[in-house]
Amino acid sequence: MEVQEHTFQHISQEIHDSVGQMLSLAKLNLSILAMEHQHLSAVKEIRDQVSESIHQLRQISMGIQGDRLLEKGLLNGIEFLVQQMRKTGLFNMQLDAEMEWIAINKNDSVFIYRIFQELMQNIIRHSGATDISITIQQNPEQYLFFVRDNGHGFSINTQNPGNGIGLRSMQQRAALIGAQLSIESKPDEGTLVSITYKKKSDDNPGIS
Amino acid sequence: MITLALVDDHILFRKSMAALLELMGSFKVVFQASNGKELITYLEQQAGPDLILLDVSMPIMNGPETCKWINKHCRETKVVALSMLRSETVIISMLTNGASAYLLKDTEPDELKRILIEVHEKGFAHNDMVPRPAFRQQSTIPIFLSDQEKLFIQWACTDKTHKEIANILNLSPRTIDGYRDSVFKKLQVNSRVGIVLYALRNGIVPL
Numbered sequence: 001m002e003v004q005e006h007t008f009q010h011i012s013q014e015i016h017d018s019v020g021q022m023l024s025l026a027k028l029n030l031s032i033l034a035m036e037h038q039h040l041s042a043v044k045e046i047r048d049q050v051s052e053s054i055h056q057l058r059q060i061s062m063g064i065q066g067d068r069l070l071e072k073g074l075l076n077g078i079e080f081l082v083q084q085m086r087k088t089g090l091f092n093m094q095l096d097a098e099m100e101w102i103a104i105n106k107n108d109s110v111f112i113y114r115i116f117q118e119l120m121q122n123i124i125r126h127s128g129a130t131d132i133s134i135t136i137q138q139n140p141e142q143y144l145f146f147v148r149d150n151g152h153g154f155s156i157n158t159q160n161p162g163n164g165i166g167l168r169s170m171q172q173r174a175a176l177i178g179a180q181l182s183i184e185s186k187p188d189e190g191t192l193v194s195i196t197y198k199k200k201s202d203d204n205p206g207i208s
Numbered sequence: 209m210i211t212l213a214l215v216d217d218h219i220l221f222r223k224s225m226a227a228l229l230e231l232m233g234s235f236k237v238v239f240q241a242s243n244g245k246e247l248i249t250y251l252e253q254q255a256g257p258d259l260i261l262l263d264v265s266m267p268i269m270n271g272p273e274t275c276k277w278i279n280k281h282c283r284e285t286k287v288v289a290l291s292m293l294r295s296e297t298v299i300i301s302m303l304t305n306g307a308s309a310y311l312l313k314d315t316e317p318d319e320l321k322r323i324l325i326e327v328h329e330k331g332f333a334h335n336d337m338v339p340r341p342a343f344r345q346q347s348t349i350p351i352f353l354s355d356q357e358k359l360f361i362q363w364a365c366t367d368k369t370h371k372e373i374a375n376i377l378n379l380s381p382r383t384i385d386g387y388r389d390s391v392f393k394k395l396q397v398n399s400r401v402g403i404v405l406y407a408l409r410n411g412i413v414p415l
Contacts, residue, residue, distance in 0.1 A: 028224045035317070051314065089339050100380075
């Protein structure tokens with residue numbers, strides 16, 4: 001398992017480094033061409049396409065990194081997301097977990113991780129928040145996840161329909177693993193998302 | 209004209225980069241090398257250029273080692289790291305070995321030009337990889353750090369992960385996270401790179 005993970009990490013790194021390097025070279029040469037022939041708008045377009053390819057390659061390799069971290073437990077994955085958010089420099093991130101290990105089976109961990117990714121994307125796109133705090137608690141039956149932001153919030157009833165779909169899909173995803181997701185928000189009062197996960201018998205009790 | 213040397217084992221990339229820089233009109237590429245060792249052989253005989261654009265991963269002599277040598281022997285020459293890698297520990301190892309800025313290889317030409325000129329004029333430059341820290345503006349207000357926080361800062365300037373630091377200091381990872389959060393708050397930074405910049409500029413770790 002360890003070896004497999006290492007190999008996978010290695011391959012994804014190789015792809016990023018070698019293909020990324022070649023794409024960067026192509027972009028550099030297109031930049032030169034664009035400077036020499038400023039009237040050729042097609043060159044600039046191709047350059048932007050290559051630029052976008054580099055960007056997507058990077059996103060994929062970062063996504064793989066996150067998923068790999070998830071192998072070492074949900075908390076590791078969430079910590080990675082928090083770091084990514086911090087790096088943007090746009091948010092004060094606070095993560096309070098009262099445990100060192102979240103004993104949730106792998107399949108469900110992926111679901112919760114995806115919900116967290118979606119939540120972070122929503123906060124980046126819509127909230128205008130500066131502070132995000134994530135709290136993780138547990139009792140004998142449940143895990144409780146809270147994501148609070150200080151953004152401009154929204155009224156649950158009058159939210160625009162586009163927004164609603166994203167929230168509903170997160171709730172559906174949560175329901176698939178028997179978890180409940182609830183949202184509290186008011187205009188100008190930020191948003192609180194709570195996820196309640198009922199512990200199951202096949203949840204991993206310790207470090208794999 | 210700002211004089212430049214390029215060091216990169218990817219020869220095609222290096223040649224294209226040289227062509228782009230020459231086209232910009234503000235730079236003259238005076239030397240190219242495929243690794244640190246070739247550069248050092250050159251610098252032992254010639255006066256250093258204004259700037260050196262230095263790749264990170266190279267055979268024979270890599271970026272951090274080369275950067276350290278330049279910083280020691282050619283104080284007038286500024287180093288700008290140029291790499292595919294975005295890893296925090298890689299950025300940190302270049303900064304603590306004396307690099308003035310850190311650029312990704314797919315940086316837009318305008319941004320590349322801005323960074324090089326800024327490093328030449330001011331000795332450092334900021335971008336997404338090395339964001340401008342907030343503590344510069346409020347340097348008149350002293351920042352009080354506990355001994356534990358200072359110790360954590362020193363370890364944050366190494367290539368150790370948080371888990372490794374916790375092991376070395378015989379503390380739980382949660383305790384280390386606590387130090388990190390309080391240091392983040394006090395220094396008003398939000399990344400480990402920010403902590404390293406503070407440490408370098410305030411002499412907490414020597415350059």
